[in-house]
Amino acid sequence: MGREYSNALWVERLQLTNFRSYAAANVATDAGPQVIVGANGSGKTNLLEALSLLSPGQGLRRVPFSDLVRSGGDGGFAVAARAHTLAGATDIGTGLRATTVRSLSGDDDLLSSPSTGRGQDPGGVSDRSRVDTPAPNPSPQGGGEPFGFSDESLARNAQRGGGRAAERAPSERGRIVRIDGTAQSGSGVLADYLEIVWVTPAMDGLFTGPGSERRRFLDRLILCFDHGYRTIAGRFERAMTSRNRLLADGVRDDSQLSGFERVMAETGVAVAAARLEAVAAMAQIVGKRRERDPNSAFPWSSFRLEGSIEDSLQRLSAVEAEDLYAQTLRQTRERDRAASRTLDGPHRSDLIVEHGPKGLAARHCSTGEQKALLLGLVLAHAELLTERQEGAAPILLLDEITAHLDADRRAALFDEILHLGAQAWMTGTDKNAFEALAGRARFWAVQEGKIAVSE
Numbered sequence: 001m002g003r004e005y006s007n008a009l010w011v012e013r014l015q016l017t018n019f020r021s022y023a024a025a026n027v028a029t030d031a032g033p034q035v036i037v038g039a040n041g042s043g044k045t046n047l048l049e050a051l052s053l054l055s056p057g058q059g060l061r062r063v064p065f066s067d068l069v070r071s072g073g074d075g076g077f078a079v080a081a082r083a084h085t086l087a088g089a090t091d092i093g094t095g096l097r098a099t100t101v102r103s104l105s106g107d108d109d110l111l112s113s114p115s116t117g118r119g120q121d122p123g124g125v126s127d128r129s130r131v132d133t134p135a136p137n138p139s140p141q142g143g144g145e146p147f148g149f150s151d152e153s154l155a156r157n158a159q160r161g162g163g164r165a166a167e168r169a170p171s172e173r174g175r176i177v178r179i180d181g182t183a184q185s186g187s188g189v190l191a192d193y194l195e196i197v198w199v200t201p202a203m204d205g206l207f208t209g210p211g212s213e214r215r216r217f218l219d220r221l222i223l224c225f226d227h228g229y230r231t232i233a234g235r236f237e238r239a240m241t242s243r244n245r246l247l248a249d250g251v252r253d254d255s256q257l258s259g260f261e262r263v264m265a266e267t268g269v270a271v272a273a274a275r276l277e278a279v280a281a282m283a284q285i286v287g288k289r290r291e292r293d294p295n296s297a298f299p300w301s302s303f304r305l306e307g308s309i310e311d312s313l314q315r316l317s318a319v320e321a322e323d324l325y326a327q328t329l330r331q332t333r334e335r336d337r338a339a340s341r342t343l344d345g346p347h348r349s350d351l352i353v354e355h356g357p358k359g360l361a362a363r364h365c366s367t368g369e370q371k372a373l374l375l376g377l378v379l380a381h382a383e384l385l386t387e388r389q390e391g392a393a394p395i396l397l398l399d400e401i402t403a404h405l406d407a408d409r410r411a412a413l414f415d416e417i418l419h420l421g422a423q424a425w426m427t428g429t430d431k432n433a434f435e436a437l438a439g440r441a442r443f444w445a446v447q448e449g450k451i452a453v454s455e
């Protein structure tokens with residue numbers, strides 16, 4: 001695809017129909033920072049969640065799509081945007097048809113049930129290419145949520161004989177994605193248009209919680225500069241699901257198992273290599289930021305990947321690492337069968353982060369320090385992308401961002417965002433916390449599922 005890097009990435013218009021608390025909303029704005037203020041439960045996070053659906057995957061809350069449908073609506077929802085993307089100005093639409101949601105709540109095989117065409121037009125941007133049935137068998141890059149390698153749930157699916165369902169990405173089943181009115185086979189294609197990174201209160205425990213959260217965080221950062229990454233990660237997950245299913249079914253036939261293990265070895269090493277490359281690029285930009293501002297409000301961090309494949313890639317060629325991983329998988333079949341999951345692989349790696357100036361593991365830092373570290377990583381990543389893409393800063397979704405940040409850190413954050421030229425969507429309950437942005441951002445007031453410009 002021919003890309004134009006001349007503009008930052010930004011959403012010019014966002015229209016919501018029957019999305020969570022919004023019956024209908026229309027936001028037309030500029031490329032600068034956006035501040036959304038409202039009471040608890042007014043719909044601020046819902047708006048960010050809608051924006052997050054303009055990138056691949058399940059969105060920032062990672063809930064099944066049927067949860068996004070407004071209760072009391074017609075049973076479907078639509079998110080439509082006019083955005084300035086890596087491919088120029090583009091209409092992006094996504095959603096679920098009313099009929100799709102009804103069939104999701106039953107036992108119907110959604111993917112073969114034809115839609116009657118009722119319900120709103122997901123995407124709502126154009127009707128040039130109506131889709132009456134969701135895409136059969138979503139493409140690898142469109143399916144599921146490979147980020148974070150949810151091995152536990154895959155193992156569960158495998159045990160239930162639900163591998164096929166896992167391939168179909170139940171959470172996104174029935175999702176329709178349109179680019180300039182043309183139906184797409186999955187949400188993976190959105191990576192070619194917008195790069196969106198978010199920080200939410202749920203990520204406050206990123207450094208103390210399970211490794212899967214850190215993998216998911218890292219994987220989303222990688223997706224921004226390696227658009228094929230999701231496809232590879234998805235292939236790994238599907239091969240692992242198939243192996244787990246064979247093990248659960250008591251299969252001991254080497255030819256069946258080794259076929260999937262070979263795919264796991266190839267894609268698993270590719271995933272680990274992409275992560276190592278991303279971590280090295282991040283370390284470089286963090287180093288640059290440290291030199292530029294050693295006393296930054298967002299302290300520099302050191303980080304490394306901990307994982308068996310990552311380790312072997314430090315001393316072996318990619319081909320040797322693949323052979324070693326394939327051999328490990330072959331030797332650990334009985335152990336994995338007993339554990340009902342695959343215990344070795346990139347789905348078990350971890351990102352270890354340390355507070356640079358303090359030389360302290362991030363998990364031992366205070367809540368505010370952890371937030372500052374996380375923001376430091378996100379800002380470094382945004383700077384890296386901006387550098388690589390001639391000014392195309394990613395869109396930032398920063399939910400409840402002023403919580404845990406003192407006035408100096410808030411001011412520093414706003415300055416960085418303005419310097420990056422990123423369209424950052426920030427939410428908060430207190431407008432005063434964004435005082436330093438007065439005249440430099442657009443302010444919105446949200447109330448009971450309605451949004452309006454605020455003076």
Ligand SMILES: Nc1ncnc2c1ncn2[C@@H]1O[C@H](COP(=O)(O)OP(=O)(O)OP(=O)(O)O)[C@@H](O)[C@H]1O
Nearest residue numbers: 020021040041042043044045046067068069070071
């Ligand atoms: N599917 C749905 N249909 C209708 N309303 C919904 C749906 N899902 C969530 N809501 C409503 O959306 C509201 C929550 O919105 P949101 O999470 O965006 O609030 P918020 O402004 O971010 O609040 P806080 O400041 O507490 O984080 C709740 O009132 C909830 O009942």
